[in-house]
Amino acid sequence: MIDVTTPRTAAAGHAGRKKSPTGSVVLDVMLFLIGIVMVAPLVWMIVTSLTAHSAAFSLPPNWIPVPFTIDNFTEIPGLIPFGRMFLNSIVLAVICTVGSLFFSILAAYGFSRLRFRGSRAILIALLGALMVPAQLVVIPVFILMRNLGLIDNLASLWLPALINVFQIFFLTQYFNTIPRELDEAARIDGAGNLWILFRMLVPLSTPAISALAILSFEASWNNYFGPLIFLSSPESMTLPLGLVTLQSGFGAAPAVVVFAAITVVVLPVLIFFLLFQRTFVSSIAAVGIKG
Amino acid sequence: MTSRRTLRAAGRVTTSRRPRGHRQPWLGYAFVGPAVVLFLVFIAGPFIAAIILSLYSWDLLTPATFVGSGNFVALFSDPVLGKVLGTTFVFALASVVLHVVGGLLLALAVNRQMNRALSYFVRTTVFFPFLISWAAVSLLWKYVLDPSFGFMSYYVGQLGITLPDWFTDPTWALPAIIGIDFWHTIGFTFIIMLAGLQTVPPELAEAARVDGANERQVFWNVTLPLMSPTLFFATIITFIGAFQVFDPMKIITNGGPNDSTKTIVMYLYEQGFQAFQIGYASAIAVIVFVIVMSVTLLQFWGSRRWVYES
Numbered sequence: 001m002i003d004v005t006t007p008r009t010a011a012a013g014h015a016g017r018k019k020s021p022t023g024s025v026v027l028d029v030m031l032f033l034i035g036i037v038m039v040a041p042l043v044w045m046i047v048t049s050l051t052a053h054s055a056a057f058s059l060p061p062n063w064i065p066v067p068f069t070i071d072n073f074t075e076i077p078g079l080i081p082f083g084r085m086f087l088n089s090i091v092l093a094v095i096c097t098v099g100s101l102f103f104s105i106l107a108a109y110g111f112s113r114l115r116f117r118g119s120r121a122i123l124i125a126l127l128g129a130l131m132v133p134a135q136l137v138v139i140p141v142f143i144l145m146r147n148l149g150l151i152d153n154l155a156s157l158w159l160p161a162l163i164n165v166f167q168i169f170f171l172t173q174y175f176n177t178i179p180r181e182l183d184e185a186a187r188i189d190g191a192g193n194l195w196i197l198f199r200m201l202v203p204l205s206t207p208a209i210s211a212l213a214i215l216s217f218e219a220s221w222n223n224y225f226g227p228l229i230f231l232s233s234p235e236s237m238t239l240p241l242g243l244v245t246l247q248s249g250f251g252a253a254p255a256v257v258v259f260a261a262i263t264v265v266v267l268p269v270l271i272f273f274l275l276f277q278r279t280f281v282s283s284i285a286a287v288g289i290k291g
Numbered sequence: 292m293t294s295r296r297t298l299r300a301a302g303r304v305t306t307s308r309r310p311r312g313h314r315q316p317w318l319g320y321a322f323v324g325p326a327v328v329l330f331l332v333f334i335a336g337p338f339i340a341a342i343i344l345s346l347y348s349w350d351l352l353t354p355a356t357f358v359g360s361g362n363f364v365a366l367f368s369d370p371v372l373g374k375v376l377g378t379t380f381v382f383a384l385a386s387v388v389l390h391v392v393g394g395l396l397l398a399l400a401v402n403r404q405m406n407r408a409l410s411y412f413v414r415t416t417v418f419f420p421f422l423i424s425w426a427a428v429s430l431l432w433k434y435v436l437d438p439s440f441g442f443m444s445y446y447v448g449q450l451g452i453t454l455p456d457w458f459t460d461p462t463w464a465l466p467a468i469i470g471i472d473f474w475h476t477i478g479f480t481f482i483i484m485l486a487g488l489q490t491v492p493p494e495l496a497e498a499a500r501v502d503g504a505n506e507r508q509v510f511w512n513v514t515l516p517l518m519s520p521t522l523f524f525a526t527i528i529t530f531i532g533a534f535q536v537f538d539p540m541k542i543i544t545n546g547g548p549n550d551s552t553k554t555i556v557m558y559l560y561e562q563g564f565q566a567f568q569i570g571y572a573s574a575i576a577v578i579v580f581v582i583v584m585s586v587t588l589l590q591f592w593g594s595r596r597w598v599y600e601s
Binding site: 024027028030031032034035036038039040041042044045057058059060061103104106107109110111114115116117119122125126129130131132133134135136137138139140141142143144159160162163165168193218221222223224225228229239240241243244247255258259262265266269270273274277281284285286 | 316317318319320321322323325326327329330332333334335336337338340341344351397400401405406409412413414415416417418419420422423424425426427429430431432434435440442445446474479482483485486535537538541542556559560563564569572573576577579580583584587588
């Protein structure tokens with residue numbers, strides 16, 4: 001997997017350049033300023049969420065939470081069922097991630113390792129689905145879920161997410177890079193298909209699978225369009241929809257409370273990213289390059 | 292997941308009956324089958340249904356009536372369609388140019404010998420926003436750009452420049468969302484560009500320098516051509532994503548002011564899920580599909596023809 005988190009200066013097209021030190025310093029300062037601009041809205045959000053109503057949003061802007069308070073956070077559950085929404089988001093993201101990967105892994109093994117009539121045609125038909133935008137199928141899927149009585153139920157979101165054509169395509173390609181001699185050796189030792197798949201190919205594909213898992217979890221966690229269409233009652237909503245409801249719903253919350261809620265949603269993701277930055281970034285790079 | 296013992300047992304049964312288990316034709320269908328069923332129910336079926344629905348007039352309550360090409364005829368004389376398509380294309384093209392150029396420049400600036408702490412700081416802060424949902428980003432930026440208490444207006448105001456009231460001004464609402472989108476997703480393009488840059492073999496740039504090429508020539512004649520697959524991929528993926536933009540417009544401006552930020556997918560949403568014009572909305576969806584498909588086919592075709600492959 002490509003590692004883009006450590007500078008490979010030797011490989012850099014411009015590494016050998018004998019640059020004037022001033023040019024380099026100017027570039028450094030510019031990059032530093034870009035970094036500040038990128039992170040400033042997030043810092044402002046966190047600081048404001050920890051500031052008392054009276055002092056928040058004062059000008060010039062506050063960059064230190066004074067007077068400090070956590071009241072903005074404790075006000076959230078009185079306005080929306082925040083805990084329930086948090087749980088909904090986690091349950092949905094886990095089912096989407098684990099479920100889609102399970103079916104994708106099985107299918108990828110079939111396409112990569114098993115011979116059967118029509119396998120190529122089926123794979124091409126699946127690939128065609130990459131061209132179908134979500135907006136085209138959402139209306140019929142909505143009607144289907146309505147007839148099944150699943151509107152306002154998380155199942156209306158995770159059922160269609162169980163099929164992820166990109167994952168199947170990506171994993172099939174990944175499995176194809178693993179030598180078939182390993183399969184043959186395992187077969188001679190008496191291993192069957194399920195053993196070869198789950199005890200050999202899956203562990204050998206950990207980088208690819210964790211990359212797809214991160215992307216799938218992230219997509220579900222951040223999804224707004226789907227929940228907006230399929231979910232209506234606050235108790236079944238996920239966090240992105242809940243945040244918007246908090247800001248614009250009946251009895252809209254004060255801005256500081258909205259900031260507090262966004263902070264609770266965003267901070268765990270940012271911390272998780274800081275801890276697993278390497279995996280995160282190389283996942284994106286790998287999928288980007290092979291995709 | 293199945294336990295180790297079951298897996299072992301399953302393996303033994305299969306292999307003891309037929310030593311070449313992978314030659315059994317039904318086995319392939321068993322592995323691929325569940326995904327194919329899900330594909331038929333949630334993608335292929337709805338795809339065909341959407342095309343059929345686009346030929347009907349239906350409000351979900353009264354029985355549907357067949358109108359043939361009526362929805363499309365109505366759409367092509369619908370002044371709103373032209374306007375939302377224009378808005379969507381402006382957004383998508385601006386997004387492509389900003390992301391590809393900005394991402395490439397950032398990647399070039401970071402991919403050199405520099406202070407490790409600064410390098411880490413820039414990589415992290417540029418990527419951070421990409422992790423956040425559009426819902427959170429939209430709500431946050433609504434306040435950041437607020438003319439009375441947003442910090443952006445305050446600091447720029449200190450420089451003597453008065454910023455517009457972005458989201459109530461039909462001229463400035465779309466540029467503001469283009470800027471927010473850039474802040475939100477530039478981290479993705481940056482990472483793709485950085486990865487692409489690092490696939491360029493350093494020997495080639497060195498060889499060019501030995502032959503007397505200056506840095507400008509190395510960049511235009513060696514680095515850039517070798518990065519063409521990455522540039523092409525980034526262009527297509529940014530365009531497809533931007534063309535389907537919905538969340539920020541829905542949350543920040545709800546398409547306004549004066550429909551100046553209403554995109555094609557927002558129009559689809561309004562017709563389908565607010566006005567319940569199922570047939571009309573399906574016809575809009577078919578138009579989105581045709582455009583996205585054309586761009587995707589361009590990717591398949593173009594990556595064979597224009598792009599340097601090693």
